[in-house]
Amino acid sequence: MALFTRDALISRANLELQKSYNSKTPGNILSESYLAFSSVKIYDIFLSHSFLDAKVILGLKKTLEDMNYAVYVDWIDDRQLSRNNVNAATANQLRQRMKNCKSLFFATSDNSSESKWMPWELGYFDELKNKVAILPITTSTAKNGYEGQEYLGLYDYADNVNGQIFIRCLNRTYKTYKSWLEN
Numbered sequence: 001m002a003l004f005t006r007d008a009l010i011s012r013a014n015l016e017l018q019k020s021y022n023s024k025t026p027g028n029i030l031s032e033s034y035l036a037f038s039s040v041k042i043y044d045i046f047l048s049h050s051f052l053d054a055k056v057i058l059g060l061k062k063t064l065e066d067m068n069y070a071v072y073v074d075w076i077d078d079r080q081l082s083r084n085n086v087n088a089a090t091a092n093q094l095r096q097r098m099k100n101c102k103s104l105f106f107a108t109s110d111n112s113s114e115s116k117w118m119p120w121e122l123g124y125f126d127e128l129k130n131k132v133a134i135l136p137i138t139t140s141t142a143k144n145g146y147e148g149q150e151y152l153g154l155y156d157y158a159d160n161v162n163g164q165i166f167i168r169c170l171n172r173t174y175k176t177y178k179s180w181l182e183n
Helices: 006-019 026-036 051-066 088-099 118-129 150-154 177-182
Strands: 043-048 101-108 132-138 156-161 164-168 174-176
Touching: 006 051, 006 132, 043 051, 043 088, 043 118, 051 101, 051 132, 088 101, 088 118, 101 118, 101 177, 118 132, 164 177, 174 177
Parallel strands: 043 101, 101 132, 132 156
Antiparallel strands: 156 164, 164 174
8 A cells, every 4th residue: 555645746736737838827727726716516525724834735636636536625715714713604614514515534744733623623523424544744755654643543544545545544454535534
Protein backbone atom coordinates (compact mmCIF):
# COMPACT_ATOMS: atom_id res chain seq x y z
CA MET A 1 0.00 0.00 0.00
CA ALA A 2 1.19 3.55 -0.69
CA LEU A 3 0.58 6.86 0.98
CA PHE A 4 0.12 10.15 -0.84
CA THR A 5 3.40 12.04 -1.19
CA ARG A 6 3.74 15.80 -1.10
CA ASP A 7 5.97 15.82 -4.21
CA ALA A 8 3.51 13.76 -6.27
CA LEU A 9 0.64 16.04 -5.27
CA ILE A 10 2.60 19.19 -6.12
CA SER A 11 3.47 17.61 -9.49
CA ARG A 12 -0.24 16.97 -10.10
CA ALA A 13 -1.08 20.57 -9.22
CA ASN A 14 1.67 21.82 -11.53
CA LEU A 15 0.33 19.61 -14.33
CA GLU A 16 -3.12 21.12 -13.89
CA LEU A 17 -1.70 24.64 -13.90
CA GLN A 18 0.54 23.86 -16.90
CA LYS A 19 -2.33 22.31 -18.91
CA SER A 20 -4.13 25.59 -18.75
CA TYR A 21 -1.09 27.89 -18.73
CA ASN A 22 -1.87 29.54 -22.04
CA SER A 23 -5.59 29.84 -21.53
CA LYS A 24 -6.16 29.96 -17.79
CA THR A 25 -4.64 31.37 -14.65
CA PRO A 26 -4.83 29.51 -11.32
CA GLY A 27 -7.63 31.92 -10.44
CA ASN A 28 -9.54 30.95 -13.59
CA ILE A 29 -9.19 27.26 -12.76
CA LEU A 30 -10.56 27.88 -9.29
CA SER A 31 -13.34 30.09 -10.69
CA GLU A 32 -14.46 27.30 -13.03
CA SER A 33 -14.66 24.93 -10.09
CA TYR A 34 -16.57 27.57 -8.11
CA LEU A 35 -19.07 28.12 -10.94
CA ALA A 36 -19.63 24.36 -11.23
CA PHE A 37 -20.42 24.14 -7.51
CA SER A 38 -23.98 23.33 -6.51
CA SER A 39 -25.37 23.59 -3.00
CA VAL A 40 -27.35 20.39 -3.59
CA LYS A 41 -24.54 18.39 -5.17
CA ILE A 42 -23.49 15.28 -3.27
CA TYR A 43 -19.75 14.93 -2.84
CA ASP A 44 -17.85 11.75 -2.08
CA ILE A 45 -15.20 13.52 -0.01
CA PHE A 46 -15.05 16.61 2.18
CA LEU A 47 -11.33 17.40 2.19
CA SER A 48 -10.30 18.80 5.58
CA HIS A 49 -6.89 20.45 5.27
CA SER A 50 -4.65 23.38 6.12
CA PHE A 51 -4.94 26.32 3.73
CA LEU A 52 -1.16 26.69 4.12
CA ASP A 53 -0.95 23.59 1.88
CA ALA A 54 -3.01 25.18 -0.92
CA LYS A 55 -0.92 23.89 -3.83
CA VAL A 56 -0.64 20.39 -2.34
CA ILE A 57 -4.40 20.38 -1.73
CA LEU A 58 -5.10 21.44 -5.32
CA GLY A 59 -2.97 18.46 -6.41
CA LEU A 60 -4.78 16.15 -3.99
CA LYS A 61 -8.19 17.34 -5.18
CA LYS A 62 -7.19 16.75 -8.81
CA THR A 63 -5.67 13.34 -7.96
CA LEU A 64 -8.87 12.25 -6.24
CA GLU A 65 -10.97 13.62 -9.11
CA ASP A 66 -8.76 11.65 -11.52
CA MET A 67 -9.97 8.59 -9.56
CA ASN A 68 -13.58 9.70 -10.26
CA TYR A 69 -14.36 11.01 -6.78
CA ALA A 70 -16.30 14.24 -6.28
CA VAL A 71 -14.27 16.34 -3.83
CA TYR A 72 -15.34 19.39 -1.84
CA VAL A 73 -12.63 21.92 -0.89
CA ASP A 74 -13.94 24.97 0.93
CA TRP A 75 -11.66 27.66 -0.55
CA ILE A 76 -12.37 26.40 -4.06
CA ASP A 77 -16.09 25.72 -3.78
CA ASP A 78 -17.01 28.42 -1.24
CA ARG A 79 -14.48 31.16 -1.81
CA GLN A 80 -16.44 33.66 0.25
CA LEU A 81 -15.80 31.75 3.49
CA SER A 82 -13.39 33.28 5.97
CA ARG A 83 -10.82 30.70 6.93
CA ASN A 84 -9.02 33.01 9.33
CA ASN A 85 -12.01 33.84 11.50
CA VAL A 86 -13.70 31.15 13.52
CA ASN A 87 -17.30 32.34 13.55
CA ALA A 88 -20.86 31.02 13.50
CA ALA A 89 -21.58 31.94 9.88
CA THR A 90 -18.59 29.99 8.56
CA ALA A 91 -19.36 27.05 10.86
CA ASN A 92 -22.98 26.95 9.64
CA GLN A 93 -21.88 27.02 5.99
CA LEU A 94 -19.40 24.18 6.59
CA ARG A 95 -22.07 22.15 8.43
CA GLN A 96 -24.33 22.46 5.38
CA ARG A 97 -21.54 21.37 3.04
CA MET A 98 -20.63 18.41 5.25
CA LYS A 99 -24.21 17.19 5.08
CA ASN A 100 -23.72 16.96 1.28
CA CYS A 101 -20.58 14.80 1.62
CA LYS A 102 -20.37 11.03 2.08
CA SER A 103 -17.05 11.06 3.93
CA LEU A 104 -14.35 13.31 5.32
CA PHE A 105 -10.65 12.88 4.56
CA PHE A 106 -8.43 14.64 7.09
CA ALA A 107 -5.29 15.57 5.11
CA THR A 108 -2.43 15.53 7.59
CA SER A 109 0.70 17.49 6.79
CA ASP A 110 3.34 19.52 8.58
CA ASN A 111 0.86 22.42 8.51
CA SER A 112 -2.32 20.65 9.64
CA SER A 113 -1.65 21.36 13.32
CA GLU A 114 -1.85 25.09 12.47
CA SER A 115 -5.41 24.83 11.18
CA LYS A 116 -8.14 26.35 13.32
CA TRP A 117 -10.83 24.37 11.50
CA MET A 118 -9.50 20.84 10.99
CA PRO A 119 -10.13 19.46 14.52
CA TRP A 120 -13.63 20.94 14.52
CA GLU A 121 -14.41 19.51 11.06
CA LEU A 122 -13.16 16.09 12.14
CA GLY A 123 -15.25 16.01 15.30
CA TYR A 124 -18.38 17.34 13.64
CA PHE A 125 -18.24 14.94 10.70
CA ASP A 126 -17.39 11.97 12.90
CA GLU A 127 -20.52 12.61 14.94
CA LEU A 128 -22.60 13.40 11.84
CA LYS A 129 -21.77 10.40 9.66
CA ASN A 130 -18.99 8.37 11.30
CA LYS A 131 -17.13 8.16 7.97
CA VAL A 132 -13.78 9.80 8.64
CA ALA A 133 -10.40 8.68 7.33
CA ILE A 134 -7.02 10.27 7.85
CA LEU A 135 -5.21 10.98 4.59
CA PRO A 136 -1.52 11.29 5.42
CA ILE A 137 0.54 13.49 3.11
CA THR A 138 4.11 12.28 3.47
CA THR A 139 7.44 13.67 2.36
CA SER A 140 8.85 10.21 1.67
CA THR A 141 7.83 7.27 -0.49
CA ALA A 142 9.61 4.89 1.88
CA LYS A 143 6.76 4.85 4.39
CA ASN A 144 4.42 1.89 4.03
CA GLY A 145 2.02 2.80 6.79
CA TYR A 146 0.72 5.53 8.98
CA GLU A 147 0.73 5.75 12.74
CA GLY A 148 -1.52 8.59 13.77
CA GLN A 149 -0.43 10.93 16.51
CA GLU A 150 -2.72 11.40 19.48
CA TYR A 151 -6.40 11.31 18.50
CA LEU A 152 -5.65 10.81 14.78
CA GLY A 153 -4.59 7.24 15.60
CA LEU A 154 -8.22 6.52 16.49
CA TYR A 155 -9.30 6.69 12.85
CA ASP A 156 -8.94 4.61 9.70
CA TYR A 157 -6.62 6.01 7.07
CA ALA A 158 -6.64 6.29 3.28
CA ASP A 159 -4.07 4.69 0.98
CA ASN A 160 -3.53 5.23 -2.74
CA VAL A 161 -3.21 1.82 -4.40
CA ASN A 162 -2.70 1.89 -8.16
CA GLY A 163 -5.04 4.82 -8.58
CA GLN A 164 -7.70 3.55 -6.19
CA ILE A 165 -8.47 4.55 -2.62
CA PHE A 166 -8.28 1.81 -0.04
CA ILE A 167 -9.10 2.44 3.60
CA ARG A 168 -6.93 0.77 6.22
CA CYS A 169 -9.28 0.08 9.08
CA LEU A 170 -8.29 0.07 12.74
CA ASN A 171 -8.49 -3.74 12.76
CA ARG A 172 -5.65 -3.71 10.16
CA THR A 173 -7.85 -4.86 7.27
CA TYR A 174 -8.22 -2.98 4.00
CA LYS A 175 -11.47 -2.07 2.27
CA THR A 176 -12.18 -0.31 -0.96
CA TYR A 177 -13.55 3.17 -0.47
CA LYS A 178 -16.97 1.98 -1.66
CA SER A 179 -17.16 -0.97 0.74
CA TRP A 180 -15.90 1.22 3.60
CA LEU A 181 -18.75 3.67 2.95
CA GLU A 182 -21.32 0.89 2.95
CA ASN A 183 -20.32 -0.51 6.34
